[in-house]
Amino acid sequence: MSSFFAFLSRMRNINRWSLMRNTQGENLAEHSYFVSVIAHCLAFIRRDVFGLPADAEKIAAAALYHDISEILTGDMPTPVKYYNQDIKDAYKKIEEAAAKKLILSLPLEIRESYDKIMNENHPEVLALIRAADKISAYIKCTEELRAGNAEFLKASEQLKKSLDEMDLKEVKYFMENFMPAYSLTLDEL
Numbered sequence: 001m002s003s004f005f006a007f008l009s010r011m012r013n014i015n016r017w018s019l020m021r022n023t024q025g026e027n028l029a030e031h032s033y034f035v036s037v038i039a040h041c042l043a044f045i046r047r048d049v050f051g052l053p054a055d056a057e058k059i060a061a062a063a064l065y066h067d068i069s070e071i072l073t074g075d076m077p078t079p080v081k082y083y084n085q086d087i088k089d090a091y092k093k094i095e096e097a098a099a100k101k102l103i104l105s106l107p108l109e110i111r112e113s114y115d116k117i118m119n120e121n122h123p124e125v126l127a128l129i130r131a132a133d134k135i136s137a138y139i140k141c142t143e144e145l146r147a148g149n150a151e152f153l154k155a156s157e158q159l160k161k162s163l164d165e166m167d168l169k170e171v172k173y174f175m176e177n178f179m180p181a182y183s184l185t186l187d188e189l
Helices: 004-013 028-049 056-064 085-104 108-118 123-146 150-166 169-177 179-183
Strands: none
Touching: 004 028, 028 056, 028 123, 028 169, 056 108, 056 123, 085 108, 123 150, 123 169, 123 179, 150 169, 169 179
16 A cells, blocks of 8 residues: 555645735645646746757656655745754755655655656756746745735745846746736736
């Protein structure tokens, strides 16, 4: 018996942005889905717009599992997770142990395949996943601000600055071509 998918089904129970007042909640399953979709798009942009190599399906799969350890650890708020190097290092070890436990819950025959996806370490793949993660968070902030929730103003500013500093052409393209629609109403879309 494998408990892997029973663990995965718990992703919808892990709430994100726990220290912030939210007008609409976001859970880990939703977040992982949107990061995967955005990373997939960034890979297409890299390949189809800029003519650079990118395996969009590999990137999307790795992005889908990018926060899988949070099934066991919960979502650690960014200000806590990155408070200092000791906490950051300790939490990294906890995340690695949680991911390993999840991988070990898989049948042996498919464990290696999942391990490769969940422990993707190619720098270009990781850069697009990090960018997609930040874009997803920036979208959440944008939606909260549109709903009148000023609680997300500082996070929005910090994420925008971080995205600009990434200096990735794919991010700039996404921000120019897709982000403006997030300021429109449903009727305007």
